[in-house]
Amino acid sequence: GAGVSQSPSNKVTEKGKDVELRCDPISGHTALYWYRQSLGQGLEFLIYFQGNSAPDKSGLPSDRFSAERTGGSVSTLTIQRTQQEDSAVYLCASSLELGPPNSDTQYFGPGTRLTVL
Amino acid sequence: GESVGLHLPTLSVQEGDNSIINCAYSNSASDYFIWYKQESGKGPQFIIDIRSNMDKRQGQRVTVLLNKTVKHLSLQIAATQPGDSAVYFCAENRSGGFKTIFGAGTRLFVKA
Numbered sequence: 001g002a003g004v005s006q007s008p009s010n011k012v013t014e015k016g017k018d019v020e021l022r023c024d025p026i027s028g029h030t031a032l033y034w035y036r037q038s039l040g041q042g043l044e045f046l047i048y049f050q051g052n053s054a055p056d057k058s059g060l061p062s063d064r065f066s067a068e069r070t071g072g073s074v075s076t077l078t079i080q081r082t083q084q085e086d087s088a089v090y091l092c093a094s095s096l097e098l099g100p101p102n103s104d105t106q107y108f109g110p111g112t113r114l115t116v117l
Numbered sequence: 118g119e120s121v122g123l124h125l126p127t128l129s130v131q132e133g134d135n136s137i138i139n140c141a142y143s144n145s146a147s148d149y150f151i152w153y154k155q156e157s158g159k160g161p162q163f164i165i166d167i168r169s170n171m172d173k174r175q176g177q178r179v180t181v182l183l184n185k186t187v188k189h190l191s192l193q194i195a196a197t198q199p200g201d202s203a204v205y206f207c208a209e210n211r212s213g214g215f216k217t218i219f220g221a222g223t224r225l226f227v228k229a
Contacts, residue, residue, distance in 0.1 A: 004160070033217075042206060043161070043219040056216065091160050105151075106217065108160030 002026070004109035006092050012115045013082055021077045021112045025094030032075050033093040033106060034067060043091065049075060082116045089113050129226040136194040138223045140207035143188060149210035151217070152181060152192045156203045164192070164205075194225075202227045 005024045013019050025032050034046040045059040049069040060066070064082075069075040079086055093106040130136045142150075148169040153161035167174045167181045167190075174181050180193040190207050204222040211218070 035219075042221045043208075045216050045218070048216070059216070093160070105163045105166070108153075108162070110158070110160050 004092055004094055004107050006090075006109040006112050008112060009110065010113045010115075012117065014117050015084060016081050018078065018080045019082055019114065021079075021090050021114070023075045023077070023092030023094075023109060025073065025075070025092070026107055027073075029094035029096055029107075030072065031095045031106075032069060033095075034075070034077050035091040035093065036061075037089045037091055037111070039088075046077070046090075079114075082114075084116045087114055087116045126221070127224045127226065129228060130197050132197060132199060132227050132229050134197055136192075136197045136201070136225060136227075138192045138194075138205050138207075138225065140190040140192075140220055141188060142190065142207075142209050144209070144211060145185070145188065147209040147211050150181070150183060150190050151208045151210070152179075152190075153206045153208060153219075154201075154203045155206065155222070161206060197225075197227050199227045199229060201225060 004026055007022045011019055030051055032049040035043040036046055037043050047054055047057050047059055047067050051072045052069050064080045067075060067077045077090060089111040091108055091111045093108045095106045128138060151166040152164040154164050155161040165174060165176045165179050165181050167183050172183050178195045182191045192205060194201055202225055204224045206219050206222045208217045208219045
């Protein structure tokens with residue numbers, strides 16, 4: 001079946017512009033996660049959704065970052081007034097359920113490579 | 118502080134040999150551990166997981182070992198193949214939480 005999809009696959013923007021990144025999770029997955037991966041680095045947790053709510057936004061690096069999820073499905077990550085340090089690959093993942101003891105496997109999308117000039 | 122880290126940033130093995138990728142964690146409250154494989158230009162892919170009530174779990178050509186005494190996790194790949202070349206991440210889920218913490222990753226090179 002279809003996996004997690006993300007769009008766009010690549011985004012080049014100018015410093016100060018706003019960008020929107022989209023994630024389509026696997027159908028039926030209630031949990032959705034956003035991560036950021038800088039070049040050659042591990043994954044930095046940003047935010048997760050259980051349904052449409054985001055109980056934990058502590059990973060968002062600044063108030064320029066926001067995310068929403070509608071209909072328990074598609075999620076968008078918005079970065080306002082982009083800075084060069086925002087350049088990274090933004091990964092989305094989804095899973096059936098959330099946290100231990102279920103700890104369902106997270107399935108990742110291919111990511112959006114964001115370059116801020 | 119709490120961390121999930123890897124001992125080696127790169128590992129080079131001969132095709133057909135066994136690979137061992139190591140990971141250390143510092144929080145004894147972590148109760149779920151996962152290994153992911155990430156190929157160039159792709160998102161991480163689940164390989165195998167293990168819960169803290171186990172010390173070993175086997176999959177197809179892969180084995181994960183958990184040593185809670187020394188807070189160490191390892192991934193063993195048998196008969197390593199060129200297709201195994203990738204970056205491997207260990208990750209932990211802390212008890213009662215949802216936030217998966219990823220290590221920095223180990224790049225595995227398989228020499229033909």
